[in-house]
Amino acid sequence: MNPEYYRRREQDEARARLARTLVAYALGVPEKDMDAMTRRNARAAFGRQVAMYLAHISFELSLSRVAMAFGRDRTTVSHACHLVEDRRDDPKFDTLLEALESILRSAPAPALLQAVFQS
16 A cells, blocks of 8 residues: 555544544543443443544545544444434434534544644
8 A cells, every 4th residue: 555545544533532532532442442442331332432522524525535544334333424414303412412523523624733843
């Protein structure tokens, strides 16, 4: 594979970590539970679903790229996005997601930070 593929994958994984950390903080879910390969508990699973949704929406990543970054299957990400989208009917939840989306959209790209530290 070419170097561009690896660079993009690293950026996607960095964005996934950022989304996961932000959601863990906002929902009060331990990040290590959200990062587990098993479901863990309903709160951790939902937090992971929100993080995948936000990575897809905020960073405009394809479902396949989100799946790769989170170590999941594309259909799992698709299911997560549908579940979260359905919950946006709740005004409080929708307001929270809008705030989290805004934070993630304003985050600098991982490559920009890397360039700053190299100079």
